[in-house]
Amino acid sequence: MFKRLPDTAPGAAVPVHFTFDGVALKARPGDTVAAALIAAGHDICRATPVSGAPRAPYCLMGVCFECLVSIDGVGNRQACLVPVQEGMHVQTQRGKRSMSEGASAAMGDRP
Template sequence: MSTSTIRSGNVHFEFEGQTVLARPGQSIAAALWAAQHTTFRTTGGDAAPRGYFCGMGICFDCLVTVDGRPNCRACLVPAADGMVVMRQHGNEGDPASAGGGS
């Protein structure tokens, strides 16, 4: 992303080493989708890609690791300036017992 596309009032976070631009209050999932990142995690068995599906925190397909904390539902967590978001690989714990991060 060039600095000319970065506008004041927006937040910036890192996803897999790339800077992603988000609007204030926008979810991580919405910002990733707008930046054309469609795979947020992979499954444990066959490494199948998963991403933005239900958009309301029910399906757990959008799980990501945020600032080292796994099992955060990208559709529920607002993007924040400076956060580091990583694609989650396989089962990093039971999302139901972890609360899904929010």
């Protein structure tokens, strides 16, 4: 469905290293997390909270919210809007966060 075009930009030869569900992957500098996952052959990035149905990036512009992932321990991140960074840990998002996780993230883990 998607075909990667050759990149001739300066610095394009230096890949960005990140992990997806514990698997080491490489991306091009400037790629979004969604683009990097698609280029690496990973098209499923989350499961729906109700049925567990697999979902994949769809609009690639931040409208549909189908590309939600957990990035460096923070859930509900739109993979199509976040540039991939060196050492980033991306995980499949399964279902929704619990109330305690949501409150903890909103309060910045304050007591």
